[in-house]
Amino acid sequence: MTAVVGVGVWVPEGRVGIEEVGGELGLSGMQVKIFRRYHRLGEIARDPHGGLAELLRGALDGLDALRGQEHRVRYVLHARTFPTVVPYPHDPVREVCDAYGLGHAAVFAVGHHACASGLLALDAAGRLLAAEGDHDGLALVLTGEKTFTAEARLVPGTSFFGEGAAACLVAATGERDRLLAYASDLRGDIDSGDEEAALAFQRVYADTLAATITAAVARAGLAMDDVGVVLPHNVNRVAWHQVCRTLGYPRERVVLDNVAATGHLFCADSFVNYRTAQARGLLRQGEPYVMAAAGAGSGAAFSAMAFVH
Incomplete structure (x- = not known):
């Protein structure tokens, strides 16, 4: 039975008010007021200096359960809202894996369910481990993206995207979570x-x-x-x-x-x-x-x- 071994997260300290983001996207003052007064939104997290690799590094640095267990990680899944998260030919996910001793793992993206892809990736990670029958194996689900395009900054009429990342270590079985x-x-x-x-x-x-x-x-x-x-x-x-x-x-x-x-x-x-x-x-x-x-x-x-x- 799939179990969560540990979760690391990183959200940058930088914040941008939704009025500033709305101005960048050409929203009217009334549209922004609806977001603030009706939807109760205020500001978003944004790292003006780092890229996707820095977001993922922050999450991995907070994943204490990974320390000393890197060799057990069989799969690394990057769950994405958008099919393209960095300009071609950059591959920050693989670069981060190499830097954190995960270069031996199979690395791929999961993005078929948009913002629900994180749960899809968690399910897929558990299924992959169970199919192998290797109870010592682990999988790593990475989540987080940059708001690097206009489409990646706004959910029309609903919300604003912010920047942050999470790293979830998964096992095929476990006692907790x-x-x-x-x-x-x-x-x-x-x-x-x-x-x-x-x-x-x-x-x-x-x-x-x-x-x-x-x-x-x-x-x-x-x-x-x-x-x-x-x-x-x-x-x-x-x-x-x-x-x-x-x-x-x-x-x-x-x-x-x-x-x-x-x-x-x-x-x-x-x-x-x-x-x-x-x-x-x-x-x-x-x-x-x-x-x-x-x-x-x-x-x-x-x-x-x-x-x-």
Whole structure:
């Protein structure tokens, strides 16, 4: 049974107000006010000096569980929101792997579920290790991207992207942070290439994500009342309040601490929120919790994972 061995995160100290980002993107003053007053967004994390390699290095430096275990890592998966995250022919992920003693591992990207690709990569990592039957093997899931294009700075009408990264070490089995169930609902009929599809995504968002969370929890043999905390992707508070109403789940048990302070950190959100929950003492031994995310690209993906700490 797939288990999380450790999580390292890094979010740069630099912050940019959404008014400045909105100005860069040509948003009107009223559009920015809606983001601040309605969606409760404030600023985003941004590192003006470092690239993707520096983001990933920061996350790996915080992954204490990797120390001395580098030789056991069989796979490194970079979960991406966007298919292209750096200009060709740069390959910062492989460069970082070489620098951290992971050059022997198979390195590849996972990006089919947009912002939900982090959960897809975690599931794939566990499946790869289980298929090998090598209980000594580990896999490393890396998440995080730079806001290096206009498209990578804004989720239209929903949120702003920020910069940060996470590194999640995965084993095929384990005693803590065991994956109990994974559910994903793929909607190929919703393509974010036009405004109509974006509106369709927003219309189905709360109901579909709530149904996916419910499915993961049910597959784990649990009920929502059993779930101690939800670790979300950081879009905005209003969206998550809608999901909580649909679920009948207390919104104060969703870790929304980072939404207004960092922005939507691509696929890294759930892992960053894991560390926040850990620091706040919200992850209790033997208690289930949920990671959940949604992504829109060539179609839409709604995903959830049920774990036991």
